[in-house]
Amino acid sequence: MPRLISVDYDREIRVTINLLELERLAPRRSAEIADQLVEAVKRECFKNLGLTPSVDRSLLYISLSAPSPPTRLGYVERAAEAVERTLRSKLMHGTHYATLFSSKNKLEPFNAAIYTLETAVPESVRFNVLWELARIVRKASGLEAAPLGRNAIAMPSYEGVKMPKTLKAETSVGLVETVYAGNVKITPRKHTRFLKNLVHEAVREKARLAGLQVDRETAFYDYSVLESGEVAVRRGYHFAAQIMPDGYVLLSVTPRLSVEAVKPLTPETAAPGLTVRRLSDGLSGKIISVSGSLCRARIGGVTEEVELGELVPIFTMKELARLGLARKVIAESRKMHARWNFYARKFVETVGSIEIASQKIEFSPDPAPLGV
Structure with missing residues (x-):
C-alpha cells in the first residue's frame, strides 16, 4: 500500500x-x-x-x-x-506497507571528481543551478553527474581519464563556472544523498527512453485512460530510491494519476499561481505572471519565459467536480490500485537495470511488500 x-x-x-x-x-x-x-x-x-x-x-x-x-x-x-x-x-x-523492489547486487565504492562553484549563486536557487550544470555535463560528456552537498557537483572518475580543471556552462542564472577540487571516495554509507540523486536520474532516463513523460520523481504514460474532450487522465508512478548502508538499492513505487486539460492555455484562461504542465517535456510548475501570449513560469525548478500554447492546466478536485468528472477519475484511480502489483512490475520491467559509475544495478522483478 x-x-x-x-x-x-x-x-x-x-x-x-x-x-x-x-x-x-x-x-x-x-x-x-x-x-x-x-x-x-x-x-x-x-x-x-x-x-x-x-x-x-x-x-x-x-x-x-x-x-x-x-x-x-x-x-x-x-x-x-x-x-x-x-x-x-x-x-x-x-502496520502499513510500501511496494519495494530490491536490487540484485549492490553498489561498490567508487572515486568521483568534485567541482565546486566559483560563480556566486544565490542560495535560494543554488541547488537548482547545480542540477542544471550536472545535466549539461551529462549531456555533453555522457558521464553521470549530480549535486554533492550545497556548493558542488561530482561525477565518477576513471583511471586514465583526465578530468578538466574547470567546467563552465550557461544556466538559467547566466554563465556558471566550477573548479576541480580533487577526488573523493563515494560510499553508500557516507554519500546516500548523492547516490540517490544518481539513481533517480538514471531511472528518469530509462523511463523517458520507454516513452513515459517524466516530471521529477513521477512518470506518466502518454495516453489518456478517460474518453473526454476536456481532460486527459494518464496513469503513472511516483518512484523513490533508498540507498542501504551495505550498497543495495531499494526502489519504492507508488501509483499516480495526471489529470490535466486537453486544450492549452490562452491569455483568457491563464493566471498567476496556476499549476501547469509543459507539453514539450511533461514538467510541471506554476505561472508567476502573464503578458499576452507569454508567461513567466517556474517549470521543473527553473524560472523562464514560456508560450501559453506550450502549457496545459493541471486540474484539482474542485475543477473536476465542476466538470462532472470527479467520480470517473476516482474510479480510474481505484482500478489502478486494484491491479497495483501488475503496474508496479511493469514499471520495474521498464527500468530493468541502471548503470552507476560503470556498475550495472539490476532490480528484482518481484515486489517485496515490507512493513514500514
Missing part, C-alpha cells in the same frame, strides 16, 4: 499527503483530517525550520513544498514520519 505521507527532494523539499490512502484509513472523516494534516505538516516539517511552504491540492494528493538546502531533508523526513505515526495511532491502525 502507498505511504500516507511521503517526502522527497528535487530542488526543494516536498511533503505529499496521499488522499486515497487517507480515505481508506478514515472514509468518514477524510476531508476533515486532510485539513488537520496539512496544518500539522506545515508546523512540524516547515515552520519549525523557518520555512513557509506553498500548498498544491489535486484530486489525489496534497503537496507542500518550499525551497531549502538538502541538508534539512533528514529532519523533514523524521518530522513527517512522526506526524503519520501520531495519526495512525489515533486512528488505531497498525
Whole structure:
C-alpha cells in the first residue's frame, strides 16, 4: 500500500499527503483530517525550520513544498514520519506497507571528481543551478553527474581519464563556472544523498527512453485512460530510491494519476499561481505572471519565459467536480490500485537495470511488500 505521507527532494523539499490512502484509513472523516494534516505538516516539517511552504491540492494528493538546502531533508523526513505515526495511532491502525523492489547486487565504492562553484549563486536557487550544470555535463560528456552537498557537483572518475580543471556552462542564472577540487571516495554509507540523486536520474532516463513523460520523481504514460474532450487522465508512478548502508538499492513505487486539460492555455484562461504542465517535456510548475501570449513560469525548478500554447492546466478536485468528472477519475484511480502489483512490475520491467559509475544495478522483478 502507498505511504500516507511521503517526502522527497528535487530542488526543494516536498511533503505529499496521499488522499486515497487517507480515505481508506478514515472514509468518514477524510476531508476533515486532510485539513488537520496539512496544518500539522506545515508546523512540524516547515515552520519549525523557518520555512513557509506553498500548498498544491489535486484530486489525489496534497503537496507542500518550499525551497531549502538538502541538508534539512533528514529532519523533514523524521518530522513527517512522526506526524503519520501520531495519526495512525489515533486512528488505531497498525502496520502499513510500501511496494519495494530490491536490487540484485549492490553498489561498490567508487572515486568521483568534485567541482565546486566559483560563480556566486544565490542560495535560494543554488541547488537548482547545480542540477542544471550536472545535466549539461551529462549531456555533453555522457558521464553521470549530480549535486554533492550545497556548493558542488561530482561525477565518477576513471583511471586514465583526465578530468578538466574547470567546467563552465550557461544556466538559467547566466554563465556558471566550477573548479576541480580533487577526488573523493563515494560510499553508500557516507554519500546516500548523492547516490540517490544518481539513481533517480538514471531511472528518469530509462523511463523517458520507454516513452513515459517524466516530471521529477513521477512518470506518466502518454495516453489518456478517460474518453473526454476536456481532460486527459494518464496513469503513472511516483518512484523513490533508498540507498542501504551495505550498497543495495531499494526502489519504492507508488501509483499516480495526471489529470490535466486537453486544450492549452490562452491569455483568457491563464493566471498567476496556476499549476501547469509543459507539453514539450511533461514538467510541471506554476505561472508567476502573464503578458499576452507569454508567461513567466517556474517549470521543473527553473524560472523562464514560456508560450501559453506550450502549457496545459493541471486540474484539482474542485475543477473536476465542476466538470462532472470527479467520480470517473476516482474510479480510474481505484482500478489502478486494484491491479497495483501488475503496474508496479511493469514499471520495474521498464527500468530493468541502471548503470552507476560503470556498475550495472539490476532490480528484482518481484515486489517485496515490507512493513514500514
